[in-house]
Amino acid sequence: MSSIEKAIERLDRTAGHKDADAFAELNRDDAPEARREPEREVDPSAVYRLDLKGLERRGFLTPDGLRSKTAEEYRMIKRPLLMNALGKGAAPVDRGNMIMVTSALPNEGKTFNALNLAMSMAMERDSTVLLIDADVVKPSLSQLLGMENRPGLTDVLVDPQLDIGDVIIGTEIPKLKVIPAGRIHSHSTELLASEDMQRIANELSERYADRIVLLDTPPLLVTSQASVLAHLVGQILVVVESGKTPQSAVTEAVSLLDKSKVIGMALNKSRRSFSSDYYGGYYGYYGQ
Ligand SMILES: Nc1ncnc2c1ncn2[C@@H]1O[C@H](COP(=O)(O)OP(=O)(O)OP(=O)(O)O)[C@@H](O)[C@H]1O
Numbered sequence: 282m283s284s285i286e287k288a289i290e291r292l293d294r295t296a297g298h299k300d301a302d303a304f305a306e307l308n309r310d311d312a313p314e315a316r317r318e319p320e321r322e323v324d325p326s327a328v329y330r331l332d333l334k335g336l337e338r339r340g341f342l343t344p345d346g347l348r349s350k351t352a353e354e355y356r357m358i359k360r361p362l363l364m365n366a367l368g369k370g371a372a373p374v375d376r377g378n379m380i381m382v383t384s385a386l387p388n389e390g391k392t393f394n395a396l397n398l399a400m401s402m403a404m405e406r407d408s409t410v411l412l413i414d415a416d417v418v419k420p421s422l423s424q425l426l427g428m429e430n431r432p433g434l435t436d437v438l439v440d441p442q443l444d445i446g447d448v449i450i451g452t453e454i455p456k457l458k459v460i461p462a463g464r465i466h467s468h469s470t471e472l473l474a475s476e477d478m479q480r481i482a483n484e485l486s487e488r489y490a491d492r493i494v495l496l497d498t499p500p501l502l503v504t505s506q507a508s509v510l511a512h513l514v515g516q517i518l519v520v521v522e523s524g525k526t527p528q529s530a531v532t533e534a535v536s537l538l539d540k541s542k543v544i545g546m547a548l549n550k551s552r553r554s555f556s557s558d559y560y561g562g563y564y565g566y567y568g569q
């Protein structure tokens with residue numbers, strides 16, 4: 282058994298507490314399956330408690346918001362991604378369970394969408410989610426979750442003693458696990474392009490066919506890191522800020538991507554207010 286398997290088993294064993302039941306209960310589609318799960322002994326100290334109320338106040342999807350319009354919008358966005366990830370799409374997608382969220386330019390909503398998608402996917406019956414902060418230069422996902430001082434991806438890439446399984450954090454949402462970015466490192470592009478990163482991606486993608494690995498990444502037109510990471514995944518969700526990102530920027534960004542990957546687009550911030558229905562709800566495949 283690999284160290285990833287051991288770590289994930291350890292986390293899975295500790296995750297089935299009360300919040301999990303409430304969470305599953307709220308999710309109409311998945312509740313019957315979740316109820317069949319046996320009761321487990323829980324060590325609450327092993328589970329990272331997210332500031333769900335704080336996230337909710339900032340417009341994020343949380344277990345309490347499963348009937349909201351935002352939840353409905355993310356259901357639409359996640360469906361095709363999950364179909365491809367779980368091999369239920371029209372054609373098999375190589376590494377379909379590794380999905381990166383990116384955009385052409387900064388501030389378009391990558392992190393916002395990555396976290397909301399992860400929350401939404403974690404409510405699924407057939408999948409669990411490992412959310413990775415792969416924006417190792419600007420680790421805003423780690424900050425958002427209060428995990429900025431935890432060891433993470435870069436630490437595993439620089440320290441041969443550390444295994445990726447050591448930095449996976451189980452959360453109170455039983456099907457959501459997180460790998461923070463780790464310490465900021467001056468050679469982060471080289472680290473992400475390294476053979477070790479390739480090996481880690483292989484292991485994460487192949488060990489668990491039902492595990493969705495979701496990467497929050499930097500913008501494509503600002504650093505080369507996102508296009509480096511794109512080689513590791515099977516699906517790429519390009520977030521486009523409505524009314525702001527020029528079409529030429531989107532075209533240029535997509536031109537950097539390998540067209541053998543499944544590339545989806547999500548139009549973000551399509552309404553001009555920060556409300557629960559701020560998300561545009563548009564989702565489509567590039568070139569279709
Ligand atoms: N659909 C949305 N509804 C409400 N707020 C949003 C939405 N999308 C993004 N935001 C907000 O806009 C800001 C920028 O979003 P976010 O950090 O997700 O962008 P990003 O593309 O990850 O930026 P960066 O390029 O710096 O990584 C954040 O304050 C975020 O909470």
Ligand SMILES: [Mg+2]
Nearest residue numbers: 391392416421
């Ligand atoms: Mg971001």
